[in-house]
Amino acid sequence: MGPYTITYFGVRGRCGAIRIMMADQGQEWKEILIDFADWMKGDLKASCVFGQLPKFEDGGLVLYQSNAILRHLGRNHDAYGKDGKEAAHIDMMCDGIEDLRLKYGKMIYQEYDTGKDPYIKDLPNHLDKFEAVMAKNKTGFLVGDKPSFADYNLFDVLLNHLVLCSSCLDTFPSLKSFVEKMSARPKIKAFLDSDAYKKLPINGNGKQ
Ligand code: 6SG
Helix, strand or coil, X not given: CCCEEEEEECCCHHHHHHHHHHHHCCCCEEEEEECHHHHHHCHHHHHCCCCXXXXXXXXXXXXXXXXXXXXXXXXXXXXXXXXXXXXXXXXXXXXXXXXXXXXXXXXXXXXXXXXXXXXXXXXXXXXXXXXXXXXXXXXXXXXXXXXXXXXXXXXXXXXXXXHHCCCCCCCCHHHHHHHHXXXXXXXXHHHHCCXXXXXXXXXXXXXX
């Protein structure tokens, strides 16, 4: 497997979870950051299967779609459950995280000024679902007893939401402890403290 390469815009965005997962799994990867002017030339866009980034390369394998990339890393690094039943639950959680990520993206990119406050007000009605799963599993992870790609995905989305609203996990003890423990994993901590991570804004329009 590998070496891995990410081609994406200079944001955390849809590569936040992928990068955190690679860091925690002890992987090194190459970053190709594309600026807006280069993207607008259109050649790279035309070469992408869905006309969008991120693009991910694992040796000769070229992948698009951030969740497909996470699943691929899950298979490569034994982070996709211990059997088919766990894998199915991990898929289910990842799809639930995608629903929240899409709602967040819509608010950030399309209606930040009018939508931010109602979004924060409604947020507990989404976070409580993840809290319930996390509390029920009791291992500190969504499924099974070690991190899966869904955990890295949830962790990234929760970090973004803590920037949006620093108190958003105060009523969700299992999620709060999950974020604290994931943040303290040595390789994740080193990555989150790195300039490579800190220099990137969360979103492409500067809102957060
Ligand atoms: C945008 O939506 O970064 N890809 C985005 N935008 C460029 O021409 N389902 C897939 C997946 O999960 C979604 C891909 C995603 O992988 S991500 C893309 O390729 C396009 O469609 C959010 C992000 N935005 C960065 C960005 C938006 C505005 C300024 C910077 C890039 C530069 C200008 C427009 C796009 Fe830009």
